[in-house]
Amino acid sequence: MKSTNDILEELRELSPVLAGMEKRNVFTVPAGYFDLLSEDILAGVRNEGNTDGDTGSGSIEEVPHGYFDSLAETIMGKIKSTQVETASEETRALSPMLYSIRNENVFEVPAGYFEELSNAVVSRLTPQQAKIVVMKRRTTTFFKYAVAAAFTGVMALGVFKLTGPSKTALPDYVMAGLKIENIDQEFSKISDDEIVKYLEAEGSDVKAAIVANSVDENELPSQEEYLMDEKALDKYLNNINLGDLKN
Amino acid sequence: MKEQIDDKELLMQFREPATKERSFTLIIKKYQEKLYWHIRRMVVSHEDANDVLQNMFIKVWNALGNFREDSQLYTWLYRIATNECLSFLEQQKKRSSVSLSDVENGLSNRLKADKHFDANKLEWKLQVAIQQLPEKQRVVFNLRYYDEMPYEKMSRILETSEGALKASYHHAVKKIENFILNS
Numbered sequence: 223m224k225s226t227n228d229i230l231e232e233l234r235e236l237s238p239v240l241a242g243m244e245k246r247n248v249f250t251v252p253a254g255y256f257d258l259l260s261e262d263i264l265a266g267v268r269n270e271g272n273t274d275g276d277t278g279s280g281s282i283e284e285v286p287h288g289y290f291d292s293l294a295e296t297i298m299g300k301i302k303s304t305q306v307e308t309a310s311e312e313t314r315a316l317s318p319m320l321y322s323i324r325n326e327n328v329f330e331v332p333a334g335y336f337e338e339l340s341n342a343v344v345s346r347l348t349p350q351q352a353k354i355v356v357m358k359r360r361t362t363t364f365f366k367y368a369v370a371a372a373f374t375g376v377m378a379l380g381v382f383k384l385t386g387p388s389k390t391a392l393p394d395y396v397m398a399g400l401k402i403e404n405i406d407q408e409f410s411k412i413s414d415d416e417i418v419k420y421l422e423a424e425g426s427d428v429k430a431a432i433v434a435n436s437v438d439e440n441e442l443p444s445q446e447e448y449l450m451d452e453k454a455l456d457k458y459l460n461n462i463n464l465g466d467l468k469n
Numbered sequence: 470m471k472e473q474i475d476d477k478e479l480l481m482q483f484r485e486p487a488t489k490e491r492s493f494t495l496i497i498k499k500y501q502e503k504l505y506w507h508i509r510r511m512v513v514s515h516e517d518a519n520d521v522l523q524n525m526f527i528k529v530w531n532a533l534g535n536f537r538e539d540s541q542l543y544t545w546l547y548r549i550a551t552n553e554c555l556s557f558l559e560q561q562k563k564r565s566s567v568s569l570s571d572v573e574n575g576l577s578n579r580l581k582a583d584k585h586f587d588a589n590k591l592e593w594k595l596q597v598a599i600q601q602l603p604e605k606q607r608v609v610f611n612l613r614y615y616d617e618m619p620y621e622k623m624s625r626i627l628e629t630s631e632g633a634l635k636a637s638y639h640h641a642v643k644k645i646e647n648f649i650l651n652s
Contacts, residue, residue: 308617308619309613309614309616309617309618309619310617312613312638313613313614313642316639316642316643317642317643317645317646319591319646319649320595320614320642320645320646323591323592323595324614324615326591326592326595327592328580328583328585328586328592328593328596329506329509329510329515330515330585331505331515332515335515335519336501336502336505339497339501339505339522339523340494340497340498340501342523343497343523343526343527343530344490344493344494344497346523346527347490347527347530
């Protein structure tokens, strides 16, 4: 009893509260459990011996009543539970109504659709290459800028002539144009020769305007020529006979 | 019945320039109907299904050279088809600037506009009911109900766990059943 007293003393030192509490088991066991425990253990030992091949002490009476009657069903149930349920079995179990109409197809497909499908797809795999015309676009861009530059030059020249400190006399038809209200109507009265004559007398901007309005785009220097010689455009313009162009 | 060539053989032929186009035609022929019906049930109209199917096969043509054979061609094609369907429905939603439920209602209306539509027939009620499901649940239902696809395979296509797919299918079946019984 000394040791018990020592343990209790130890507990008192560690925790007086715990040492002072009554020891009560909160867990329960089934009624008569301990009475039958030894028999259960022995039965277990005997069964263990049977599985090891010792059948001498075993007897058919030790098998639970009706065991063999339900054995086949039990085994089949276990096999089924490990098998993967097919989709149709699952649907049938979940909803017999849906299962009953699963093969009804309400959709229609055009006649011969599946025969032609692969051709339709393959024909889309090699699309035709778009035609690319590089030079046309570049000369057009150049032409656009040339026209814009010439137009700006002509406008600037006109403003300078009108507002500059040393005004030179403008032709009569230009002075008349400043006073008129209907410009289109008045311009139609001026001949082309008169306009060209004026423009020829008024410098390089005007020449550019004539060039821009008269040249064939296809005769302009190519992109490669611009790259090789930065004066390609000047050379081209110098070779143009404005007398030929105005005709 | 004409025997179909094994996928491995088809893929080998696809890698050879001389037989590439021929083998691709055979791949289309082999899978076209299964994939068509998978797509058709999602987008409803034949025209839309045809567009999605053809675009899908063109993407397959471009990507097949890099296809890794550690997954099955069949699974891979289904995954592309499913993604194409979902993208298509998403685009429709954006184009019409409406919510997805409106798109689904639109699909139901398309069904109802079919010349053969009969609201009293069970099979049509089923189609309308399927369109009420959320898109991904609809994919799961269709793959299981119509294609009878095992969850394991479906899991690889949709990259979702088998348990989640099973739960999704069970919910879908119950929703559809309720819809039909109450409509």
